[in-house]
Amino acid sequence: MQSLVLPCVLTVLVLSRGVAAQYSSDLCNWKGSGLTHESHKKDVEQVYLRCSEGSVEWLYPTGALIINLKPNMLSSTYKHLTVCIKPFKDSRGANIYLEKTGELKLLVQDGNNLPNKVYCFGFDQGGLFIEASPQLDISRKITGFQYELIHQKAISDLHTMSAPCRPCSDTEVLLAACTSDFVVKGSIGKVTNNAEQQESIIDVNVEKLYKQKNKIFMPKEKTGGWVGQIWTLLECGVKPGEGDFLFMGRMHFGEPRLGCAPRYKDFQRMYREAKDKGLNPCEVGTE
Numbered sequence: 001m002q003s004l005v006l007p008c009v010l011t012v013l014v015l016s017r018g019v020a021a022q023y024s025s026d027l028c029n030w031k032g033s034g035l036t037h038e039s040h041k042k043d044v045e046q047v048y049l050r051c052s053e054g055s056v057e058w059l060y061p062t063g064a065l066i067i068n069l070k071p072n073m074l075s076s077t078y079k080h081l082t083v084c085i086k087p088f089k090d091s092r093g094a095n096i097y098l099e100k101t102g103e104l105k106l107l108v109q110d111g112n113n114l115p116n117k118v119y120c121f122g123f124d125q126g127g128l129f130i131e132a133s134p135q136l137d138i139s140r141k142i143t144g145f146q147y148e149l150i151h152q153k154a155i156s157d158l159h160t161m162s163a164p165c166r167p168c169s170d171t172e173v174l175l176a177a178c179t180s181d182f183v184v185k186g187s188i189g190k191v192t193n194n195a196e197q198q199e200s201i202i203d204v205n206v207e208k209l210y211k212q213k214n215k216i217f218m219p220k221e222k223t224g225g226w227v228g229q230i231w232t233l234l235e236c237g238v239k240p241g242e243g244d245f246l247f248m249g250r251m252h253f254g255e256p257r258l259g260c261a262p263r264y265k266d267f268q269r270m271y272r273e274a275k276d277k278g279l280n281p282c283e284v285g286t287e
Contacts, residue, residue: 008019009023012172017213020024025059027048027049027050027051028049028050028051028053028054028055028222029049029054029055029057029276030049030054030055030056030057030067031056031057031058032045032047032057032058032059032065032135032165032167033057033058033059033060034059034060034061034063034132035062035272037058043062043064044063044064044065044066045063045064045065045066046065046066046068047067047068048070049067049070049147049150050070050071050072050262051069051071051072051150052148052238053146053147053238054146054151055144055145055146055147055248056095056130056144056145057088057142057143058093058130058142058143058146059141059142060093060141060142061094061130061132061133061141061142061276062064062091063121063131063132064090064129064130064131065128065129065130066099066127066128066129066130067125067127067128067129067130068127068270069078069127069128069147069149069194071149072099073206078123078124078167079123080123080124080151081122081123081149081150082120082121082122082123082149082150082151082174082211083116083120083121083123083128083147083148083149083150084119084124084147084148084150084252085107085108085119085120085128085145085146085147085152085255086116086117086118086119086145086146086147086253087113087117087119087144088106088142088144088145088146089115089116090142091108091113091142091143091145092141092142092143092174093110093111093113093132093133093135093141093142093143094110094131094132095109095110095130095131095132095133095144096108096109096122096128096143096145097130097131098125098127098128098129099126099128099129099284100125100126100129103198104129105126105129107119108145108162109119109235110143111232114188115196115198116197116198116199117179118252118253119148123149128178129242130143131183134244143217145278146254148252149235152172158191158207158221160211163244165232165233165235165236165237166188167197167262167274168259168260168262170270170273170274172260173246173248173260173262173267173270173273174270174271174281175247175281176248176249176259176260177210177246177248177267177271177281177282178281178282178284180210180249180250180260180263181211181212181213181214181249181250181256182211182213182217182247182249182250182251182256183210183211183212183246183247183248183284184203184204184206184208184210184212184217184226184246184247185207185208185210185244185245185246185247185264186205186206186207186208186225186226186244186245186247187205187238187242187243187244187245188202188204188205188238188240188241188245189201189204189210189227189240190202190207190227190237190240190284191203191238191240192201193234194234195234198233198234199231199232199233199234199240199258200231200232200233201229201230201231202229202230202231202232202238202258203227203228203229204227204228204229204230204247205225205227205258206225206226206227206228207244208227208286213251214251214254214256216228216230221249223243228256229256230237230247230249230256230257230258231255231256231257236258241265244264245259245261245262245263245264246260246262246264246267247261247268248260269275271284
């Protein structure tokens with residue numbers, strides 16, 4: 001990640017009398033326009049967001065934005081948070097930086113973000129500073145992204161981590177069964193690979209639904225059971241095949257992302273062994 005110091009920009013940030021504070025109407029999402037600025041001024045707007053997830057959409061970017069993420073939780077827990085942003089597919093017109101104590105680190109370069117790439121950083125690494133790129137024509141330029149604040153204990157499920165395809169340990173599997181947004185027993189029906197976005201979409205035929213969030217899996221009308229889709233990285237090399245798995249994962253940016261997926265018979269063994277020793281973190285029906 002590129003690191004640089006831009007004293008002239010930060011002088012504007014600190015000293016500009018044109019700094020404006022804007023709260024979003026729902027405190028989760030913000031949408032604004034650079035057309036409210038005079039073109040010769042480098043206005044810096046303060047945006048305050050209070051939710052753990054939402055979006056920022058800046059039309060016709062000019063000047064700069066400071067994004068203040070202040071979720072409604074104890075400040076002592078902030079240091080345990082990871083912030084992830086996912087730029088919109090056609091996000092253009094501004095660079096996104098991390099700013100801390102006068103130093104800017106380039107996070108997302110204007111026009112250089114990869115499709116579906118997620119950028120993550122520790123909450124204590126700094127705040128988001130978005131600066132419009134110099135340009136003569138700002139028409140049809142929109143800078144935007146979704147954001148999520150994630151507790152670091154859940155970070156191992158993120159598809160941007162360094163080893164997203166490695167098998168989960170027994171302990172990770174048992175914990176995932178308790179904490180995941182979705183847990184289902186099922187088989188792989190079809191896998192659709194998207195080389196451009198470096199993702200695979202897995203069609204899952206579900207025999208038993210333990211829990212789910214946001215109606216990922218819907219009932220089959222005639223044959224019984226449920227069916228739905230989950231996402232994973234293309235590099236994981238998922239292929240259709242026989243056998244039942246326990247699919248577990250979390251919702252990220254509105255998509256169900258695969259975390260651990262042991263064969264169901266292996267999960268039964270792990271669970272029985274842990275239960276016999278009194279080490280199972282929660283009750284899961286395995287019959």
